[in-house]
Amino acid sequence: MKTRGKILVTGATGNIGRHVVSGLRTAGADVRALVRTPSAARLPEGVEVVGGDLSAPEKLDHALEGVDTLFLLWPLVTADGAPALIQAASRHARRIVYVSAAVSDEAGSEDNGVWGRIEREIAASGLEWTFLRVGGLAANTLGWADQIRLDGTVRWTYGAAGRSLVHERDVADVAVLALTEDGHVGAKYVLTGPEVLTQAEQVRLIGEALGRPVRWEEVPREVTRDGFLAQIGDPAFAEAALDAWGGMVENPEPVSTAVEEVTGHPARTFREWAADHAHDFRPLPTAEAAGHARSASR
Structure with missing residues (x-):
């Protein structure tokens, strides 16, 4: 496994994020976790914890400083603020792994909702990217x-x-590989x-x-x-x-086989x-x- 530079994990204490953090630490990655309340975070030893809120992206440069890769879980029901976050990420990071939804490349922008808009913003940012399209x-x-x-x-x-x-641990397993290995840039994994x-x-x-x-x-x-x-x-x-x-x-x-194809284990x-x-x-x-x-x- 080829680990990269510092990885910033958003949603680090949530259903998916906590497994991503754990998996990255097991892989020996340098992890920084973004949480709203650092004092309440219960994360593995060796994880750097920083405070911040994705609803205030203009205040996140401190969290992005020195970061190579961003793992993005967008928690809001609108995309407001996401362009500012992605712009800030592009000033610091090289690539982004984004947990999206059931976005269709054939559908119009309105049909793809919040997730489609964020995917477009990321694709236009100049960052290398991987999209994890989680249906449910x-x-x-x-x-x-x-x-x-x-x-x-x-x-x-x-x-x-x-x-x-899909089990959140399967999403996290795919995310950890996308964050630490080569060969996932430009991939749109339907999970x-x-x-x-x-x-x-x-x-x-x-x-x-x-x-x-x-x-x-x-x-x-x-x-x-x-x-x-x-x-x-x-x-x-x-x-x-x-x-x-x-x-x-x-x-x-639909049922996808992407989890097994990427991780080597059945979903x-x-x-x-x-x-x-x-x-x-x-x-x-x-x-x-x-x-x-x-x-x-x-």
């Missing part, structure tokens, strides 16, 4: 955790939507799990991991929209997500993901549950 993360089903803890029922829309969700499961089937497998039944209850789209909108706060994004799930009822997400199944995350769906200890409730009410 298995970790997104953690959004059902509160309902599962409450009474073992997920009330949501489009239970027949077929998805090929999925190894099979298509409906959303209702995902819920059943979470129940199997928990050792108790978890059932799906179909609810009207407007009910899901209201709850989803309360979580993300962006009406256009909520409608687009619902449209996408609705489309997957008749046209399920992890959703059953494996559910087993890895069963603890996230179990009832919270009393003190933790009280704190969770107080946070949700803010």
Whole structure:
């Protein structure tokens, strides 16, 4: 494995980023982690931790100083601020590995949304780049955790939507190789799990991991929209997500072999993901549950 110069990891404490950081350290890479609250970061020994916020890209030159490669996870539902970040990165770094989404090279710019705009900005920046096009993360089903803890029922829309969700560890495995090896510049890797499961089937497998039944209850789209909108706060994004799930009822997400082709190991199944995350769906200890409730009410 050929490690590079200093690598800046954004989203370093998140679902994907923490595995990227761990994998890079195992590979012997020089890692700098960008986090909002450095004092709260729990990262491997040897990782340089710096404070910063992607919503204020004009203040990130200190984090980019001396960086060779940027691993970018864009956390916002709009691309506002991304051009300024990419411009700042181009002043310091040589290349960027970006976690994108199901962007189509044939689709128009509006159809590709936030992720397509950021890809275009990166491609025009002069940086070397690799795009990791993630159709859907298995970790997104953690959004059902509160309902599962409450009474073992997920009330949501489009239970027949077929998805090929990918384990965040597989995304991280591909990212680590793209960040540390030659041969990935200009690649657009479509990353999925190894099979298509409906959303209702995902819920059943979470129940199997928990050792108790978890059932799906179909609810009207407007009910899901209201709850989803309360979580993300962006009406256009909520409608687009619902449209996408609705489309997957008749046209399920495709399955890609890119994870295995890049890493040499098969993509992890959703059953494996559910087993890895069963603890996230179990009832919270009393003190933790009280704190969770107080946070949700803010």
